Amino acid sequence: MIHPFFAVVKKELGSVMKDRTIIISILIQLFIASFSSGLLLGMLSLYDADTIMRFSGAGIRIGVVGDASAPLASLLTERGLNTQTFPTLTEAQSAFYNGDVLALVDAPQDANGLIEVKLYLPDSDTVSSLIRMVIQEPLKQYENVLRAERGIEVRYTDLNGKPATSFEFVYSVLIPMLMFFPAFVAGSMSIDMITEEVESKTLQTLLSAPLTISGMVGAKIVAAVFLAILQCSAWLLLMQMNGIEIQNQGWILALALVIAGITSTSAALSAAFLQDRERSQFIYSLLLLAGVGLSTGLNISPITTLSRLAVGDAYTNGWNVMIFAAVFAGLYFLLLKVSRRLMI
Amino acid sequence: MNQILVIAWREITRLRKRFGGGASPVAVIVLLAVLGLSAYTLRDTVSLGSGLYRVGVSGDVPEINDSRFSVLEVNQAEGQNLLAEKSIDVLIVNADVFSREDDKSQFAVRALKQYMEKEELVRVGNSFAEGDAFPLRVGVNYLNAAQPPVTGDAGDSPPQTVKPEEVIIPSLTPPPAPFTQVLVALIYIMPITFISIFFTSSFMDEKANRRLTILLSAPVTPFQIILGKMLPYAVFALSTTVLIAYLTNGSIPLALMIFAPTTLFIFAIYLMVPLFYRSFKDTTFIAMLVTTMTTAYLVFPAMFTNSSDLAYISPLTLAVKMYRAEPFGWREYLLPSLPMTAIFGFAMFAGTRLLNEEFLMGYKPITRKIGDAIYLMMAHSKPWFAVMLWSLLVIPAVYMAQVVMLAFATNLPVGLILGATLLASALIEEVVKTVGIVVLAEHSVVKSVREILWLSFLSALGFLIGEKLLLLVSVSVVSQANVSGALFGAGVFLLIPLVAHFFFTAFVTLLRIKLKFPYWLALGIGTVIHFFYNVYVLRGGA
Structure with missing residues (x-):
């Protein structure tokens, strides 16, 4: 005969499969993941100068009034922009209206000790915001040239590196989100499973089976965490198939498991105190928010720990996961103490 | 109206009882304090790339206060070792920055560049006169490219701008986003x-x-x-x-x-x-x-x-x-x-x-429940009226669903975006046009082939009217958006799309009701045909 504990686990998993609700959850995650990367792609192609330069840099033709060897003109050319020099603004203007250049940069002029540059952009929002995006860097460099002429040295100007937005997004947003969203859902599900028994008054019937109240709550938590881990493993696999390199996968899964345990246990705790779904879900969301805030404040954020594990940080390892495991154990102990409240 | 207010008052009382009751004031205050504190820490520390980079510093280096970097104080030799064995990503020794060739180190350099740029601006701004620290002013002007100025005899007239000049300091004014x-x-x-x-x-x-x-x-x-x-x-x-x-x-x-x-x-x-x-x-x-x-x-x-x-x-x-x-x-x-x-x-x-x-x-299964819901909405009026009105009224929902699909599709490889969006929108359109008729048939309100054809025609007509109304509003605003045109099939001749809509609707409903195909299969076949029709139209065939 199957142990009553596992019978409850099996019953909960069965109902999730039967209702097909888990499909919605997976759909949401897929949607969030693709939506946020779509958003990133869109933002990069509009707001990131490097991306704009890579895709349409050659098409951005800028008319510069004055000498081609003047500092500003050469900085624009160095940026990879397609520049064309004109001796006067009038000639540059006719090139603009002929469609030879998209924008004009007038020669720098001295105005009471300040240097003034006039920029002429087309009236189209899209093109002019793209041009302002790509022209920003050369203008800043030109500012540094002018500062140097005034004897002001700006340090660290020769840094370059590679555009990091995609890397930062994948490791600090996408991976933590996909690993912790199932945990968040597991908490909500634990509340649903527990309060449903209380509110529909089936708890007493369930307890007539040879199972303690802690055993019953524990079984529900196990079911929720099991589903979370299943989803996390699937995401890890999918991300690898997409060519995202993830280090320390074992520890990452362990961390996801522990966090799902923490969320489910805190959810069960709030259900034990409040007994109804409406308030429990509310308090659970607030607790979650507070937990994220506090852990960040104490510098042990699970999100940062996960990011570091995933990039293979030299100073992050299983011990960092143990901290959360200790929290989990503490919370579970507390739950064992208070789960009797559900029987009242 | 009075009834509504009574129910509204009852609702407020219910809420008060639920959340006002057993909660102890101490617990509320503690919770609020914790929330405030966490909002405070989150505001300061959460950013893209939080905790990803490790930086070694040695000598006179400005303080690095950014959640992306963990800073390690090292001496130069030790720092070089750590950098080589990939324990740190960047090493800063006074004004010099050392990095490796691999991606992670280069990403760290870029992040550091962004941070140092800001720090240096603050330092320069604080220690020098404003005119020296920020010596450049850029006047941004806009010209109407479509309207060249009438060239007078005065050769060097200032350009005719369309908006007043906006003066910016490049290092202090981020581009408009x-x-x-x-x-x-x-x-x-x-x-x-x-x-x-x-x-x-x-x-x-x-x-x-x-x-x-x-x-x-x-x-x-x-x-x-x-x-x-x-x-x-x-x-x-x-x-x-x-x-x-x-x-x-x-x-x-x-x-x-x-x-x-x-x-x-x-x-x-x-x-x-x-x-x-x-x-x-x-x-x-x-x-x-x-x-x-x-x-x-x-x-x-x-x-x-x-x-x-x-x-x-x-x-x-x-x-x-x-x-x-x-x-x-x-x-x-x-x-x-x-x-x-x-x-x-x-x-x-x-x-x-x-x-x-x-x-x-x-x-009941959720699909069954949705079917019942549609039937309940339609059952109160004559089928012909209900079907046409249904197709007309769900247009806004279809429109929104298609926009969400488009957002979804941007994640696909570029070549597949249009195709996937077209396929998804064909599916959504076929569902809304046929579902009413299918549900009515299940409740035996609609039986004969003639009725099915007639309702299919009305459904197509209602959908087309709604579609064109929406197009009218959107086209006047969305002048450059070809996507909207593609999604809603902006055909000039209304007759061809009407016939097409009618054909697809009749096809799917007949497959389901008369030939007893499963609904998903009938929909699938209809969607594929609709998809090819859309592709044909987009290629300029009709």
Whole structure:
């Protein structure tokens, strides 16, 4: 005969499969993941100068009034922009209206000790915001040239590196989100499973089976965490198939498991105190928010720990996961103490 | 009206009892304090790339205070070793920066560059006179490329600009990006969503303990019940809008005008949740799905404010415009607001039809439940009228679904985006056009082939009218958006699309009703044919 504990686990998993609700959850995650990367792609192609330069840099033709060897003109050319020099603004203007250049940069002029540059952009929002995006860097460099002429040295100007937005997004947003969203859902599900028994008054019937109240709550938590881990493993696999390199996968899964345990246990705790779904879900969301805030404040954020594990940080390892495991154990102990409240 | 107010008052009392009751003031204060504290820490420390890089510093290096970097004090030799063995990503020794060739180190250098640029500006700005620290002024002017100035005899006349000059200091003025304003606009949405979750919970609570049944037997109409229960939450949601507009220096009347349709829309969606759920788990999942979809629908287009006119399908775009003090007209206002209000009206109609005990308490597969819901909405009028009206009224929902699909599809490889969107939109269109007829046939309201053909024609006609009406509103705003044209098949001759719509609808319904194909299979076949028709039209064939 199957142990009553596992019978409850099996019953909960069965109902999730039967209702097909888990499909919605997976759909949401897929949607969030693709939506946020779509958003990133869109933002990069509009707001990131490097991306704009890579895709349409050659098409951005800028008319510069004055000498081609003047500092500003050469900085624009160095940026990879397609520049064309004109001796006067009038000639540059006719090139603009002929469609030879998209924008004009007038020669720098001295105005009471300040240097003034006039920029002429087309009236189209899209093109002019793209041009302002790509022209920003050369203008800043030109500012540094002018500062140097005034004897002001700006340090660290020769840094370059590679555009990091995609890397930062994948490791600090996408991976933590996909690993912790199932945990968040597991908490909500634990509340649903527990309060449903209380509110529909089936708890007493369930307890007539040879199972303690802690055993019953524990079984529900196990079911929720099991589903979370299943989803996390699937995401890890999918991300690898997409060519995202993830280090320390074992520890990452362990961390996801522990966090799902923490969320489910805190959810069960709030259900034990409040007994109804409406308030429990509310308090659970607030607790979650507070937990994220506090852990960040104490510098042990699970999100940062996960990011570091995933990039293979030299100073992050299983011990960092143990901290959360200790929290989990503490919370579970507390739950064992208070789960009797559900029987009242 | 009186009835509605009575129900609204009852709702407020219920909420007060639930949340005012057993909560001890100490617990509330502790919770609020914890929340405040966490909001404070999160505001300061959470950023993209949090904790990803390790930096070694040695000598005179400015303090690095950025959540992306963990700083390690080292001496130079030790630092070089750590860098070589990949324990740190960058080493800074005085004014020199050392890095490796691999990607991670290079990413760290770029992040460091962004940070140091800002720090150096602060240092330079603090230690030198303003004219020396910021010696450059850039005057940004706009020219109308389509209208060359009439060339007079004066050769060196200043260019004719279309807007007053905007003077900027490049290092202090980031290029215009609506991102921050989108975030501000998003602040409006969050309380509305949160409040509407309470609205949903209230319905569910009453459904679970069967008080809704008692209410339904009282001499009030379902319409009055829904409106009465919604009223306190809607008032509360709109007051948060006023508060946010006041705190962020926005225009209060304008904010209300922009967000009232949005509020109605979000409430409409959340009204559907308690009507369809079967277990508590359902609600959690459905509510999450709805929240993500609506947020995506609202936020995604607003990111492209001023970059594409398609951005106007989200009301957040209007809010972004409001914060930038840029004007917008009635058409721009109606493009997002009209479909949202229409969906609210539709949801209210559906709600009044579905709020009966038999529907609420039945435990059936979700698809079956949706079928029943559609039947309940249609059963009260003649089939021909119901089918045509249905096709016409669901257009706003179809439109929104297709926009969400488009957002979804941008994640695919570029070559597949258009194809996937076309396929998805063909599927959505076929579903809405045929589902009414199929449901009516299941309840034996429709039987003969003639009736099916006639209803298919009406369904196609209703859909086409709705589609063209929407196109009329959107085309005048979305001048450059070919996507909208592709999605809605902007054919000039109405006859061809009408025949096409009729054909697909009749085909799917006949397959299902007469040849007893499973509905999914009939839909699949219809979708594929529709898809190829769309591709043919797009290639310029019709």
